[in-house]
Amino acid sequence: MNNKSRSFESDRQVSGNEILKAESDGLRSSIALELKDDSPTFSNDAAQILKFHGVYTQDDRDKRSTLRKNGSELAHMCMVRAAIPGGRLTPEQYLALDELASDLAGESLRITTRQGIQFHFVSKGDLKPVIKAVNDALLTTYAGCGDVVRNVTACTAPRSDGLDLQMAEIADQISARYKPASSAYFEIWSDGDRIEQAEADPIYGTTYLPRKFKIGIATTDDNCVDLMSHDLGVVLDPARVGQVGIVVGGGLGKGHADPGSLARLAEPLCTVRTEHLLQTIDIVLSIQRDYGDRSDRSRARLKYLIESHGIEWFRREAEARSNVPFMEFDSVKFSDSPSHLGLNLSAPSRPYYGLKLPSGRIKDTSQVALRTALRGVVHDFRPLISLTAKEDLVLFGLELEQLEKLRQRLDSDGVQLSESLSPLTRDSFACPALPTCGLALAESERILPTLTKEIDHELKLHALSDSEISLRMTGCPNGCARPYLAEIGIVGRSKRSYDVYLGANRKGTRLGTLYAADVAFDILRESLAGPLRLYSETRLSGEGFGDFCHRIGVQELTKRYAPAPRRTRKTEPSKSGQS
Ligand code: SF4
Missing domain, CATH: 3.30.413.10 (Sulfite Reductase Hemoprotein, domain 1)
Structure with missing residues (x-):
């Protein structure tokens, strides 16, 4: 060059x-x-x-x-x-x-x-x-x-x-x-x-x-x-x-x-x-x-x-x-952005199993020995592994029968299988943020499970438990977990508050728009209640939550439902991020 x-x-x-x-x-x-x-x-x-x-x-x-x-x-x-x-x-x-x-x-x-x-x-x-x-x-x-x-x-x-x-x-x-x-x-x-x-x-x-x-x-x-x-x-x-x-x-x-x-x-x-x-x-x-x-x-x-x-x-x-010919490329169209979770037989001779990880973290906890279980199946079954950009694992390179056994083994080891999780949990992930990232303004990975549980409750109230809605969370606006491309994007603003973005589409071709700024963590669920209720009552057939918010207009949703911003708080000085 x-x-x-x-x-x-x-x-x-x-x-x-x-x-x-x-x-x-x-x-x-x-x-x-x-x-x-x-x-x-x-x-x-x-x-x-x-x-x-x-x-x-x-x-x-x-x-x-x-x-x-x-x-x-x-x-x-x-x-x-x-x-x-x-x-x-x-x-x-x-x-x-x-x-x-x-x-x-x-x-x-x-x-x-x-x-x-x-x-x-x-x-x-x-x-x-x-x-x-x-x-x-x-x-x-x-x-x-x-x-x-x-x-x-x-x-x-x-x-x-x-x-x-x-x-x-x-x-x-x-x-x-x-x-x-x-x-x-x-x-x-x-x-x-x-x-x-x-x-x-x-x-x-x-x-x-x-x-x-x-x-x-x-x-x-x-x-x-x-x-x-x-x-x-x-x-x-x-x-x-x-x-x-x-x-x-x-x-x-x-x-x-x-x-x-x-x-x-x-x-x-x-x-x-x-x-x-x-x-x-x-x-x-x-x-x-x-x-x-x-x-x-x-x-x-x-x-x-x-x-x-x-x-x-x-x-x-x-x-x-350039000395190579450029041809036109008018527009980019993607038809899907799949999660690759669960047992997948779309290529019958090359089946795979996608395992949801909690924001990409593989460790043993008091609830489940995830790292030990994964080590065991990788050691015994020898699958090939593909890490996904949604922080999950795809295991492949095995006959279907072996893959089934691997899946059963994970299950018997207490690992929560992707198919047993709520659609929201399956489609959510976070950046590491605290305590390791020097740029983090707020919790992210450690607090995401609490947030998904809260929002799952809200979804249930509106008969939306089976709806596929993507959620991503970051501890600062650097956006390492790409929150502006999630249907619900949660971005850390101060120690206990977040900005909320709505209106991105599931295919990754439209950014979300700021819906509510500086929302205390404790009322994040409440702040989403209005848009979710309206979605439940008035969505078009097959319409995703992001597309719905975009059609209604995020500004309109803000006017109707967003909580007023809190007083901006001083944030802690940073050392070094990991973006
Ligand atoms: S820099 Fe990246 S990892 Fe760190 S808090 Fe911000 S978004 Fe998260």
Whole structure:
């Protein structure tokens, strides 16, 4: 890829992160040195570069205020993220990651909304063995975070037409091509030798991308990865073999106190022959690398470049850099966004079982030994595993009879099977938020079960218990669990209050609209009673809750039913997020 990175002189004042990247000696910074010192955490400069290695520095937020009050050191820890293209794991890889969680990472694994796995509560001293164990399982944490192409999402649940295999292959190709070229990762974590290389990365230059860059792949009949929320999306149409559509400029993160920030859906860019896909991604990345805002990180995602310059400008710029023919791509239509839960026989020779996980968390609790049960079935039945972008697990690669036995075993081990859960619980998930995420303003994962129970009660009152309604919750407006694409989106605003979004559709092609701001957790259920009652009484045949809210108008629903906002409360200062 032709590197046309602009110099700092030609930019407005660049942000501090740009200078850190440029001076990081190819993503090395002082990480290796600091790993040897006695401090329980890293310097801020090293912590910024650590993100490229898949590591966030954090502290236990549950303990923060007490420790501060006592004048003690914070409870420092790290989050380590394994990037797993398309979320596919062999049973051996799963068992290796599970063992790692036992030994060094807080006894839990956390599936992310981008089909990776996060380990929380890793001490600085355990970072090297944790990353080495991930590498030994033939996986990597490199580019799990940082201003580069992040983990590539794609639904890899089995399909009768085999497109899951094609998507998995494309995800692998994209993932391999856009890992940083620097050997820093192998030097630091595997004590490898330094390989002398050109100073500038051949794809990213010396300052990498202005911000993270998310790529996803979906088919027109299955948008479970929420493709339109990606910086770049690849659309496969089963009826158009040999071609792929490209969409660009999606991204959901925004700020409560930043009116110019926006959640945005991607727009169609072009259609290209499948063999030209990587060249086309090169071009899109090069435009973002060269023109993305490097002065203000809150405006540095591709979505802001396209929002300010327009998709026509972007297409012209892409065509000017391209030597492959672009064909038209008028509009993106998805027919479904399935959850992939329960026993699925749509590809009769490739059955699978989708297991609902509580917001992607795999751990043993006093109620159920979920991690132990999963370890047991993976060890004994040896299924292949696909992590979904809705934080669940798909188990496949077995004969139907074996799959049935696996399912029965989970049941007898006390694991709640997907089919025994309410539709709302099946279609809900949350981001981690407290106590690990430094950006969290409110609880999310830990409080979601209480919220779904409450809303399930409300649904029952309106004879809606069997209705399929999607619910997502996050601890801040960064939107890691994509709440603006759920029919009910709950976004943390302060310690005990949330904004409520309604009106998104189930296919992931329309964003929700703010219905009620700053609603106390205790009245979230009550705040939804009016819209749910109206939905129950006046919905059209087959109309989903999101479509209903959109048809009536979210503003109208706000006028009729939304509680008045509470007085805005002061929020706790943050350390480091994990978005
Ligand atoms: S950054 Fe915000 S949305 Fe993401 S995990 Fe943290 S609290 Fe949740």
